[in-house]
Amino acid sequence: MTPSTDAGSSAPALSSDELDELDAILDDLRQRGAGDIPQWEFCDGFLTALVCMRRAVPPSEYLPALLGDGAPAADALAPEALGFADAAQQQRFMALWQRRWDEVTRQLDTEVDSLDQDEALVPATFDLRGALAMLPEDQRAEAQEQGPVPAFAQIWALGFLCAVDVWPEEWAAPRDKETAQWLDEALGHIEALTQDDTGVPAYSMFDDDAPPSVSQARLDAFGEAIWAVYDLRQLWQSLGPRQEPVVKPAAPGRNDLCWCGSGKKFKKCHGA
Numbered sequence: 001m002t003p004s005t006d007a008g009s010s011a012p013a014l015s016s017d018e019l020d021e022l023d024a025i026l027d028d029l030r031q032r033g034a035g036d037i038p039q040w041e042f043c044d045g046f047l048t049a050l051v052c053m054r055r056a057v058p059p060s061e062y063l064p065a066l067l068g069d070g071a072p073a074a075d076a077l078a079p080e081a082l083g084f085a086d087a088a089q090q091q092r093f094m095a096l097w098q099r100r101w102d103e104v105t106r107q108l109d110t111e112v113d114s115l116d117q118d119e120a121l122v123p124a125t126f127d128l129r130g131a132l133a134m135l136p137e138d139q140r141a142e143a144q145e146q147g148p149v150p151a152f153a154q155i156w157a158l159g160f161l162c163a164v165d166v167w168p169e170e171w172a173a174p175r176d177k178e179t180a181q182w183l184d185e186a187l188g189h190i191e192a193l194t195q196d197d198t199g200v201p202a203y204s205m206f207d208d209d210a211p212p213s214v215s216q217a218r219l220d221a222f223g224e225a226i227w228a229v230y231d232l233r234q235l236w237q238s239l240g241p242r243q244e245p246v247v248k249p250a251a252p253g254r255n256d257l258c259w260c261g262s263g264k265k266f267k268k269c270h271g272a
Contacts, residue, residue: 045159054236130213157193
Protein backbone atom coordinates (compact mmCIF):
# COMPACT_ATOMS: atom_id res chain seq x y z
CA MET A 1 0.00 0.00 0.00
CA THR A 2 1.48 3.31 -1.09
CA PRO A 3 0.12 6.48 0.52
CA SER A 4 -1.85 8.70 -1.80
CA THR A 5 -0.49 12.11 -2.72
CA ASP A 6 -3.87 13.44 -3.83
CA ALA A 7 -4.30 16.67 -1.89
CA GLY A 8 -7.90 16.81 -3.06
CA SER A 9 -8.89 13.66 -1.15
CA SER A 10 -12.14 14.27 0.68
CA ALA A 11 -11.62 11.55 3.30
CA PRO A 12 -12.74 12.86 6.69
CA ALA A 13 -10.25 13.72 9.39
CA LEU A 14 -9.61 11.11 12.04
CA SER A 15 -12.13 11.24 14.85
CA SER A 16 -11.25 11.11 18.54
CA ASP A 17 -12.36 7.48 18.62
CA GLU A 18 -10.13 6.64 15.65
CA LEU A 19 -7.15 8.36 17.27
CA ASP A 20 -7.84 6.29 20.38
CA GLU A 21 -7.92 3.22 18.14
CA LEU A 22 -4.47 4.09 16.77
CA ASP A 23 -3.17 4.48 20.31
CA ALA A 24 -4.67 1.11 21.21
CA ILE A 25 -2.96 -0.61 18.28
CA LEU A 26 0.39 0.90 19.22
CA ASP A 27 -0.16 -0.10 22.85
CA ASP A 28 -0.88 -3.65 21.73
CA LEU A 29 2.33 -3.76 19.70
CA ARG A 30 4.21 -2.44 22.70
CA GLN A 31 2.71 -4.94 25.14
CA ARG A 32 3.55 -7.87 22.90
CA GLY A 33 7.18 -6.77 22.79
CA ALA A 34 7.23 -5.59 19.19
CA GLY A 35 10.34 -3.45 19.52
CA ASP A 36 10.55 0.15 20.63
CA ILE A 37 7.09 1.33 19.54
CA PRO A 38 6.63 5.12 19.71
CA GLN A 39 3.57 7.07 20.78
CA TRP A 40 1.14 8.26 18.12
CA GLU A 41 2.36 11.85 18.57
CA PHE A 42 5.85 10.73 17.49
CA CYS A 43 4.32 8.78 14.57
CA ASP A 44 2.39 11.86 13.46
CA GLY A 45 5.58 13.95 13.38
CA PHE A 46 7.30 11.16 11.43
CA LEU A 47 4.38 10.99 8.98
CA THR A 48 4.38 14.76 8.48
CA ALA A 49 8.07 14.70 7.57
CA LEU A 50 7.40 11.93 5.04
CA VAL A 51 4.68 14.06 3.44
CA CYS A 52 7.16 16.94 3.16
CA MET A 53 10.03 14.89 1.70
CA ARG A 54 11.06 15.39 -1.90
CA ARG A 55 10.95 11.64 -2.56
CA ALA A 56 7.90 9.43 -2.07
CA VAL A 57 9.14 6.84 0.43
CA PRO A 58 7.18 3.55 0.20
CA PRO A 59 5.72 1.82 3.30
CA SER A 60 8.16 -1.08 2.84
CA GLU A 61 10.92 1.42 3.58
CA TYR A 62 9.43 3.65 6.27
CA LEU A 63 7.42 1.15 8.34
CA PRO A 64 10.52 -0.84 9.40
CA ALA A 65 12.17 2.46 10.38
CA LEU A 66 9.16 3.46 12.47
CA LEU A 67 7.88 0.18 13.92
CA GLY A 68 10.52 -2.44 13.14
CA ASP A 69 14.26 -2.83 13.42
CA GLY A 70 14.95 -0.25 10.72
CA ALA A 71 16.16 -2.70 8.10
CA PRO A 72 13.94 -3.03 5.00
CA ALA A 73 13.59 -6.61 3.81
CA ALA A 74 11.71 -8.60 1.21
CA ASP A 75 8.99 -9.35 3.77
CA ALA A 76 9.12 -5.88 5.38
CA LEU A 77 5.34 -5.49 5.19
CA ALA A 78 4.50 -8.90 6.62
CA PRO A 79 2.41 -8.38 9.80
CA GLU A 80 4.75 -10.53 11.90
CA ALA A 81 7.80 -8.58 10.69
CA LEU A 82 6.33 -5.39 12.13
CA GLY A 83 4.82 -6.94 15.25
CA PHE A 84 1.14 -6.74 14.28
CA ALA A 85 -1.12 -9.39 15.74
CA ASP A 86 -2.48 -10.30 12.31
CA ALA A 87 -3.14 -8.94 8.84
CA ALA A 88 -6.45 -7.40 9.93
CA GLN A 89 -4.78 -5.29 12.62
CA GLN A 90 -2.09 -4.14 10.18
CA GLN A 91 -4.68 -3.25 7.54
CA ARG A 92 -6.66 -1.21 10.04
CA PHE A 93 -3.54 0.64 11.15
CA MET A 94 -2.61 1.41 7.55
CA ALA A 95 -6.15 2.54 6.72
CA LEU A 96 -6.07 5.06 9.57
CA TRP A 97 -2.49 6.03 8.68
CA GLN A 98 -3.58 6.68 5.09
CA ARG A 99 -6.44 8.88 6.27
CA ARG A 100 -4.05 10.96 8.34
CA TRP A 101 -1.54 11.07 5.45
CA ASP A 102 -4.22 12.43 3.13
CA GLU A 103 -5.36 14.95 5.71
CA VAL A 104 -1.85 16.32 6.31
CA THR A 105 -1.23 16.48 2.56
CA ARG A 106 -4.48 18.34 2.00
CA GLN A 107 -3.73 20.80 4.79
CA LEU A 108 -0.21 21.53 3.60
CA ASP A 109 -1.33 22.02 0.00
CA THR A 110 -4.13 24.43 0.96
CA GLU A 111 -3.11 28.07 1.11
CA VAL A 112 -3.91 29.62 4.48
CA ASP A 113 -3.28 33.05 5.95
CA SER A 114 -3.65 32.06 9.57
CA LEU A 115 -3.10 28.90 11.61
CA ASP A 116 -6.53 29.52 13.15
CA GLN A 117 -8.22 28.60 9.86
CA ASP A 118 -10.00 25.26 9.76
CA GLU A 119 -7.92 24.21 6.76
CA ALA A 120 -4.57 24.80 8.51
CA LEU A 121 -2.24 22.01 9.61
CA VAL A 122 -2.97 20.75 13.11
CA PRO A 123 -0.23 18.43 14.41
CA ALA A 124 -1.37 15.57 16.63
CA THR A 125 0.21 16.93 19.79
CA PHE A 126 -0.69 16.18 23.39
CA ASP A 127 -0.01 18.38 26.40
CA LEU A 128 1.06 15.74 28.90
CA ARG A 129 2.13 18.33 31.46
CA GLY A 130 -1.30 19.90 31.25
CA ALA A 131 -2.98 16.53 31.72
CA LEU A 132 -0.85 15.83 34.79
CA ALA A 133 -1.58 19.27 36.20
CA MET A 134 -5.28 18.38 36.31
CA LEU A 135 -4.70 15.20 38.32
CA PRO A 136 -5.05 15.06 42.12
CA GLU A 137 -1.78 15.91 43.83
CA ASP A 138 -0.98 12.33 44.91
CA GLN A 139 -1.52 10.93 41.39
CA ARG A 140 0.47 13.78 39.87
CA ALA A 141 3.42 13.15 42.17
CA GLU A 142 3.34 9.43 41.38
CA ALA A 143 3.35 10.10 37.64
CA GLN A 144 6.21 12.59 37.89
CA GLU A 145 8.34 10.04 39.75
CA GLN A 146 8.44 7.95 36.58
CA GLY A 147 10.72 10.45 34.86
CA PRO A 148 10.80 13.82 33.08
CA VAL A 149 7.53 14.84 31.46
CA PRO A 150 7.96 15.99 27.83
CA ALA A 151 6.98 19.52 26.94
CA PHE A 152 4.11 20.38 24.62
CA ALA A 153 4.85 19.25 21.02
CA GLN A 154 8.28 17.91 22.00
CA ILE A 155 7.46 14.31 21.04
CA TRP A 156 5.94 15.41 17.70
CA ALA A 157 9.09 17.35 16.80
CA LEU A 158 11.29 14.39 17.73
CA GLY A 159 9.24 12.21 15.38
CA PHE A 160 9.62 14.70 12.54
CA LEU A 161 13.38 14.95 12.96
CA CYS A 162 13.67 11.17 13.25
CA ALA A 163 12.56 10.94 9.61
CA VAL A 164 15.13 13.60 8.72
CA ASP A 165 17.83 11.52 10.41
CA VAL A 166 16.75 8.27 8.71
CA TRP A 167 16.94 9.81 5.21
CA PRO A 168 19.67 12.47 5.47
CA GLU A 169 20.35 12.39 1.73
CA GLU A 170 16.78 13.53 1.06
CA TRP A 171 17.21 16.47 3.43
CA ALA A 172 20.68 17.49 2.28
CA ALA A 173 21.02 21.22 1.70
CA PRO A 174 20.68 22.33 -1.93
CA ARG A 175 23.59 24.10 -3.61
CA ASP A 176 21.73 27.40 -3.83
CA LYS A 177 22.77 29.33 -0.69
CA GLU A 178 19.45 31.13 -0.25
CA THR A 179 17.48 27.90 -0.55
CA ALA A 180 19.90 26.13 1.78
CA GLN A 181 19.40 28.87 4.37
CA TRP A 182 15.63 28.53 3.98
CA LEU A 183 15.91 24.80 4.68
CA ASP A 184 18.20 25.33 7.67
CA GLU A 185 15.91 27.92 9.24
CA ALA A 186 12.81 25.78 8.76
CA LEU A 187 14.41 22.72 10.35
CA GLY A 188 15.73 24.96 13.10
CA HIS A 189 12.19 25.98 14.07
CA ILE A 190 11.18 22.32 14.37
CA GLU A 191 14.35 21.45 16.27
CA ALA A 192 13.52 24.21 18.76
CA LEU A 193 10.48 22.20 19.83
CA THR A 194 12.68 19.28 20.82
CA GLN A 195 14.01 21.41 23.66
CA ASP A 196 12.33 21.73 27.05
CA ASP A 197 9.78 24.45 27.76
CA THR A 198 11.47 26.37 30.56
CA GLY A 199 9.21 29.43 30.34
CA VAL A 200 6.60 30.42 32.87
CA PRO A 201 3.40 28.42 32.22
CA ALA A 202 0.71 30.77 30.97
CA TYR A 203 -1.78 28.64 29.00
CA SER A 204 -3.56 25.31 29.16
CA MET A 205 -4.17 23.36 25.97
CA PHE A 206 -7.28 21.80 27.56
CA ASP A 207 -9.38 24.54 29.06
CA ASP A 208 -9.09 28.19 30.06
CA ASP A 209 -9.88 27.23 33.65
CA ALA A 210 -7.32 24.41 33.79
CA PRO A 211 -3.88 24.91 35.40
CA PRO A 212 -1.47 26.55 32.91
CA SER A 213 1.23 24.26 31.53
CA VAL A 214 2.56 25.91 28.36
CA SER A 215 4.53 29.16 28.15
CA GLN A 216 3.90 31.94 25.68
CA ALA A 217 7.35 31.35 24.20
CA ARG A 218 6.45 27.70 23.59
CA LEU A 219 3.23 28.60 21.80
CA ASP A 220 5.14 31.08 19.63
CA ALA A 221 7.74 28.42 18.81
CA PHE A 222 4.98 25.95 17.99
CA GLY A 223 3.41 28.36 15.52
CA GLU A 224 6.78 29.01 13.86
CA ALA A 225 7.35 25.25 13.55
CA ILE A 226 4.00 24.75 11.80
CA TRP A 227 4.79 27.50 9.29
CA ALA A 228 8.20 25.84 8.85
CA VAL A 229 6.47 22.62 7.79
CA TYR A 230 4.62 24.57 5.09
CA ASP A 231 7.95 26.00 3.94
CA LEU A 232 9.54 22.54 3.78
CA ARG A 233 6.66 21.12 1.76
CA GLN A 234 6.89 24.03 -0.68
CA LEU A 235 10.69 23.84 -0.89
CA TRP A 236 10.91 20.16 -1.79
CA GLN A 237 7.97 20.33 -4.18
CA SER A 238 9.64 23.19 -6.03
CA LEU A 239 12.97 21.32 -6.27
CA GLY A 240 11.49 17.93 -7.16
CA PRO A 241 13.09 14.51 -6.53
CA ARG A 242 16.81 14.45 -5.90
CA GLN A 243 18.74 13.65 -9.06
CA GLU A 244 21.57 11.14 -8.87
CA PRO A 245 24.70 12.33 -10.68
CA VAL A 246 25.34 10.53 -13.95
CA VAL A 247 28.79 8.97 -13.98
CA LYS A 248 30.04 8.10 -17.42
CA PRO A 249 32.43 5.15 -17.63
CA ALA A 250 35.90 5.96 -18.83
CA ALA A 251 36.35 5.31 -22.54
CA PRO A 252 38.73 2.39 -23.20
CA GLY A 253 42.10 3.12 -24.74
CA ARG A 254 42.67 1.93 -28.29
CA ASN A 255 45.05 -0.78 -27.08
CA ASP A 256 42.83 -1.90 -24.19
CA LEU A 257 40.73 -5.02 -24.41
CA CYS A 258 37.31 -4.28 -25.87
CA TRP A 259 34.49 -3.90 -23.38
CA CYS A 260 32.34 -6.47 -25.28
CA GLY A 261 34.43 -9.39 -24.06
CA SER A 262 35.65 -10.51 -27.49
CA GLY A 263 39.27 -10.66 -26.33
CA LYS A 264 40.34 -8.31 -29.11
CA LYS A 265 41.87 -4.91 -28.62
CA PHE A 266 39.35 -2.07 -28.68
CA LYS A 267 40.91 -0.55 -31.82
CA LYS A 268 40.34 -3.79 -33.75
CA CYS A 269 36.85 -4.43 -32.40
CA HIS A 270 34.22 -1.84 -31.49
CA GLY A 271 36.75 0.96 -31.83
CA ALA A 272 37.49 0.08 -35.46
